[in-house]
Amino acid sequence: MKAHFTTYDQALDFIYSKIDFSFTKQQRYSEEVFNLERMFQFMQRLGNPQKAYKTIHVAGTKGKGSISAMISSILVSAGYCTGFYSSPHMLDYTERIQINGISITREDFLEVVNEIYQVIQEIHGLTTFEITTAIAFQHFMKKKIDFGVIEVGLGGRLDATNIITPEISVIASISLDHTAILGDTVEAIAGEKAGIIKEGIPVVVSPQKSSVMQVFKEKSQTVGAPLFQSADLLEYTTRTSQLEFQDFDISFPKFFLDKSTVDEKESIRIKIPLLGKHQMENAGTAFCALKILQEKGYSISNNNIKDGFQHVKWPGRFEILQQQPYVIIDAAHNYESSLRLIDTIHELFPQQKLTLIFGASEDKDIAGMLRNFAQISKMIIFTKSIHPRAADPISMQKLITSPLCDTIIIEDIQKALEFALHESKDGDIILASGSIFIAAAIRKTWFEMYKEKAI
Structure with a gap:
């Protein structure tokens, strides 16, 4: 060759x-x-x-x-x-x-x-x-x-x-x-x-x-x-959620492919490191797929299912990089995913306002996302990834028409994170979101500059 x-x-x-x-x-x-x-x-x-x-x-x-x-x-x-x-x-x-x-x-x-x-x-x-x-x-x-x-x-x-x-x-x-x-x-x-x-x-x-x-x-x-x-097919009960994981019981049919037995129920307790009620629903969807494979003859035990869920890795999805202050990244990039993210924030940090580092692709519903995020933000820092479709921070800032929070433009992502950390104290929350590219850039910067200090 x-x-x-x-x-x-x-x-x-x-x-x-x-x-x-x-x-x-x-x-x-x-x-x-x-x-x-x-x-x-x-x-x-x-x-x-x-x-x-x-x-x-x-x-x-x-x-x-x-x-x-x-x-x-x-x-x-x-x-x-x-x-x-x-x-x-x-x-x-x-x-x-x-x-x-x-x-x-x-x-x-x-x-x-x-x-x-x-x-x-x-x-x-x-x-x-x-x-x-x-x-x-x-x-x-x-x-x-x-x-x-x-x-x-x-x-x-x-x-x-x-x-x-x-x-x-x-x-x-x-x-x-x-x-x-x-x-x-x-x-x-x-x-x-x-x-x-x-x-x-x-x-x-x-x-x-x-x-x-x-x-x-x-x-x-x-x-x-x-x-x-x-x-x-599924019913979720006894859900608990912490900053490290959430766990819940799933009640499910004994058999999926034989729908005549749908009333025969079993249950399993699942623990996942991905946070938010939407991730519980995602786990339920994955669970259904695995149970069907199981019935089709593939060797997948319930213990395999529990172990796989517990050890799943999927960076950038409500990933807490550090505490005191909290630095959280999430790849939410449209209107609906921003709502799910806000629900998770409300659940884990009730009544708390945060500093948002925000950037998005220009073809997204930026105005809709910002209306959502403004409700939980005390300050929004508008920044920009290196992606060719990244929206202009000045144009995004103009979409904030209500006085719900302060805004500032810091186009350089590293400087945006530095500013947010400088302005925050223990217990405060810094959230980077709006696109996977913003989440990724903050993650890269944090690991290069702050990981050792946070340990």
């Missing part, structure tokens, strides 16, 4: 040189732009590596990453060699492709890019995400994984990952996001997410608005896919 690239950075620059819709204002979600036939051709030329292992396909607006991380952690606990493909990344591109919780090495990444380089050159129009998806599929095949947990990048119907035939499909909570691409109603967005529902393959769906659930019901009936609604 001829080595076209000799370093990881060269390989990554090559991938970024292709069309990357995460960096652009893409206005059309159509077969002309997102071409699955191109992806099928790509995979066929590589020998269809995605068929070498079992897969679980996860779509949704909010929670799909958390659900994927939970499922992956449980499969690893059960002894399965498990690949996990997700996007975007927090700090390093290699985080998108993991096996048993460990990111692909830069050496392996470089090796796979060199292996598939010639095919990439021969297929016109491949995007950055399509190529990255192929790298994941190829790497997973080479490492002989048992399961691949594959998170949808955007939408579902035309997403590059939608060439797999999974053991089970999962759809997380749906809300308004990427409206210029996917549609301006939750029902339209649900229609795109429903594209991952396939004939005869069970689909587990998180709690949804009734009109959204109807979209999934109709699609599953049309293609003959058994539909499982976590909200109808």
